Amino acid sequence: MNSVYVSAEINYKVLIDVNWREFVNSLGVDHKKIIFVAPAFIAEVADLEQMCSSADRFLFVTPDGEAQKDFLVAQQLWNVLGEQEFGRTDAIVAIGGGATTDLGGFVAATWLRGIAWYAIPTTLAGMVDASVGGKTGINTPAGKNLVGSFYSPRTVCADTSWLTTLSDRDFSAGLAEVIKTGCISDLSILDLLDRVANVAGARTLTSELVTKSIAVKADVVSRDFKEGHLREILNFGHTLGHALEKQSNFSLRHGEAVAIGLHYAALLSESTLEFRQTDRILTLLAKFNLPTLVSPGEFEWSNIFGLMTGDKKSRDGRIRFVGLRELGKPDWIETASPELLEQTYEKIMR
C-alpha cells in the first residue's frame, strides 16, 4: 500500500492498492448516509446493490461514459439526494472512470454548497488523472467540462485490482495519460515503459506506474490547485485531444484522443521550442497501440480549430498550448499562428 498526499483547499490522501471494499466499510464511521454513484456495469461487477441493503446506503446508476456528464443526470442525482434528505454530514462515493468521478464530485460540490465525496477510480486514466486534483464537472454542448468546480474528494482509493477488468484498449488509453505525465515531469516513467514490449508488459508495472503518475499529479495540484498557471502542464496533449474527442462524438477514448494530441503538441514544440524528442514519444505510443494520426477528412480543421479556440487555456481568442523544450521540461506556446497550427495538423494526417 502507498499513500500520496495532496494539499489543496483540504489536505487528503490518495491510497494506492488499498482494498476498496474495506475502504468503503470504513466510511460508515464518519457518514450516516452514503450514496454510491456508478455506471451499471460497475454496479453489477461490484454488487453495489448488496452493499445498499441497509436503510442509509443508496445506489445511483449512471449512463456509461461521457453521457453521464450531463445536466439532466446531475439533476436526477440532486433529486435523489433531496428525496433521501442528504445533509451536510452525508457523503457521495463515486465508483467508476473519470466521467463518474467528475459527475459525483460535481454533484457533491453543489449539494448544500458542498458535501463530502470519495473517489474510487476503476480505470487507469481515472486513477492517474481524473480522480486526483479536485476538478469536477459536467459537459455542455459547447465543450467538455465547461461547468464545474474545483472541489477535492476527502480521499481517493486507487485499488489497482480494478484494472485487471479493463480491456487492453482501455488500459492503453490510460497509458496515454501515464506517458503524458512522464513527458512533462518524470522521465523515470518513460524509462520504465521503454523496458516493456507491449500492453501486457505495462500491466506488470501497474502499481509503480500508478504511484509515480499520481505523485506527479499530486505535486502539481498541491502547488497550483486552481490552475493559475503551473497546473496547465497537465493538459499537455489535451488542447487538440479534447477537440478530437468531442468531434469524434466520444468514439475516440479520451486517452486515444490525447495520444494524437501528444503527437501534435510535440510537433508544435519542434517548430516553436526547438523540441527534438518527438520520436521517443511516438515509439512509446505505438508500442501500446495508441493512435497518433488522423485520417484525411475524418475531422474538419475549421471545427477542430473552433473547439480549440474555446479551450479554457485560450486568452482573447488566442489558443495557448502546453509544449516541451525537452522531455521533462514543459513550456507554454502562446504565439503559434493559425497557419502554423493548420500546417502542424496536416503533419499528423495519414
Ligand code: GLY
Ligand atoms: N486533467 C488535468 C488536470 O487535472 O488539471
